[in-house]
Amino acid sequence: MEKRQLGTSSVMVTPMAFGAWAIGGWMWGGAEETDAIKAIQSAYDSGITTIDTAPVYGFGRSEELVGKAMQGISRDKYELLTKFGMNWVSEEGEFFFDSVDNDGKPFKMYKLASKKRIITECEDSLRRLKTDYIDLYQIHWPDATTPLHETFEALQQLIKDGKIRAAGVCNYNVDLVEEASKSIQLASNQVPYSMVLRDIEKNVIPQAVEKKMSIIAYSPLQRGLLTGKIKPGHKFGEGDTREGNRFYTDENIRRTNELLDKIKPIADSYNATLAQLVINWTINRPGITCALVGARNAEQVSDNVKALSFTLSVDELNAITAAADEFVPAEKSSL
Numbered sequence: 001m002e003k004r005q006l007g008t009s010s011v012m013v014t015p016m017a018f019g020a021w022a023i024g025g026w027m028w029g030g031a032e033e034t035d036a037i038k039a040i041q042s043a044y045d046s047g048i049t050t051i052d053t054a055p056v057y058g059f060g061r062s063e064e065l066v067g068k069a070m071q072g073i074s075r076d077k078y079e080l081l082t083k084f085g086m087n088w089v090s091e092e093g094e095f096f097f098d099s100v101d102n103d104g105k106p107f108k109m110y111k112l113a114s115k116k117r118i119i120t121e122c123e124d125s126l127r128r129l130k131t132d133y134i135d136l137y138q139i140h141w142p143d144a145t146t147p148l149h150e151t152f153e154a155l156q157q158l159i160k161d162g163k164i165r166a167a168g169v170c171n172y173n174v175d176l177v178e179e180a181s182k183s184i185q186l187a188s189n190q191v192p193y194s195m196v197l198r199d200i201e202k203n204v205i206p207q208a209v210e211k212k213m214s215i216i217a218y219s220p221l222q223r224g225l226l227t228g229k230i231k232p233g234h235k236f237g238e239g240d241t242r243e244g245n246r247f248y249t250d251e252n253i254r255r256t257n258e259l260l261d262k263i264k265p266i267a268d269s270y271n272a273t274l275a276q277l278v279i280n281w282t283i284n285r286p287g288i289t290c291a292l293v294g295a296r297n298a299e300q301v302s303d304n305v306k307a308l309s310f311t312l313s314v315d316e317l318n319a320i321t322a323a324a325d326e327f328v329p330a331e332k333s334s335l
Contacts, residue, residue: 001047001308004289007187007213009166011135013079015283016308017050018043018301019218019292023065024058033065035297040069042298044078046305052190052216052292053129054083054140055121056109059101060128067130080129081216083140083170084121085151087112094145113143115154122163138168138190142176152183168216174207186213193217193288195226195278195324196247196256205287214289220282221275221293222247228260228274251330262323270310279307281320 003012023036040051051070053062063082070078086109087093093112100106126132137158139151155167168188169180180186189208191200193215200215208215221227223242232250242248247256260274267277282291295301312320 001049003049004214006136006166006168006289008185009136009187011079011166011187013050013081013136013214013290014048015290016048016279016304017052017079017081017216017290017292018048019294020051020053020062020066021057021218021292022294022296024053024056024062032296036065037069038298039295039301040066042301043295043305044070044073046301048301048305049078050081050290051078052081052218054086055125055128056083056086056088056140059088060124063125063128067128071130075131075133079135080131081136081138081168082125082129082134083138084118084125085111085113085140085143087117092117094143096141111141111143111145113139113146113151115150115157118151118154118158122158126163133162134164136166136168136187137164138170138188139172141171148176148179149183152180156184174203177204177207177211177213181211186211188214188216188289190216190218190292192219193282193285193291194220194222195259195281195320196222196327196329198324201287209287215287217282217285217288217291220279220291222256225253225256226260226275226278228257228264231257247329249330255327255330259323259327262326263320266312266316266320272306272310273303275303276307277312277320279304280310280312281317283307284312284317 001014003014006013018040051066053066055063088107088109093110096109096111098108137155158164166187167184169186170190172189177189191204193200205215224230225247230253232253236242264274267274279293282288293304295304
């Protein structure tokens with residue numbers, strides 16, 4: 001599989017990466033360990049050598065599963081992308097939200113990216129991932145309580161110490177990227193992007209291109225909505241936070257499926273699913289280096305990989321974009 005350079009760093013990633021959020025279980029209604037490990041290994045065997053995870057995905061669970069899955073594989077054969085800056089063990093940092101863990105126990109989530117916290121988190125991630133270095137280390141969400149220069153001085157130190165190869169950010173707007181760039185050469189900005197959520201095309205992507213940064217797109221299938229399998233009235237499992245999400249109102253599900261109906265003939269012409277077509281379109285969008293695609297089992301991985309088995313023509317890509325341009329989400333006070 002082809003690999004793409006992550007910003008100006010030496011890290012090369014596959015255009016589709018294994019997104020390990022769902023296998024952590026939290027916010028996705030649980031996950032089965034054996035299936036999760038097989039999914040990661042299947043992705044690697046299929047040529048997807050880039051894995052994106054985070055400590056908060058199951059409170060260490062996702063990283064541990066990735067570590068188990070990749071044991072015995074030469075470390076230079078795959079790329080580990082993980083994150084830092086989320087604190088659920090104390091009340092330090094910027095309050096983010098109230099939630100409950102997989103056992104239903106309530107807790108408070110804070111954003112914390114102090115130097116001391118980063119160094120500790122990095123060591124914890126290295127241990128869970130069973131490795132001695134991380135290819136891309138990313139701040140998960142901006143932390144207003146820590147000066148940006150302190151956060152990125154810590155990352156510079158980790159690069160110098162050989163603990164990480166490159167630094168990135170997640171969910172950063174253009175102003176934060178501009179400020180962070182004064183302290184470090186950022187390799188990437190990981191942000192939500194999908195056929196029905198394209199606001200980053202206005203300024204985030206142009207800025208990344210100007211600064212020679214990569215865009216890592218997460219939720220390219222809008223957490224399953226763009227598979228076409230979700231219909232109005234869909235019932236989610238207990239603990240699944242898609243319930244009530246603004247994209248999952250019956251009206252927006254209907255509007256999304258109307259968009260998918262327009263592009264389905266292109267998918268059919270390649271004997272591809274809608275999900276495969278959407279992924280293919282996403283990784284071919286200007287400025288997008290890599291798209292994160294999650295899976296809970298090997299069968300889902302196999303389906304996802306087929307998105308890379310066909311090449312869309314310029315006319316087809318333009319036709320899909322034109323259809324997406326017509327999508328307008330329903331705006332309600334309840335969204």
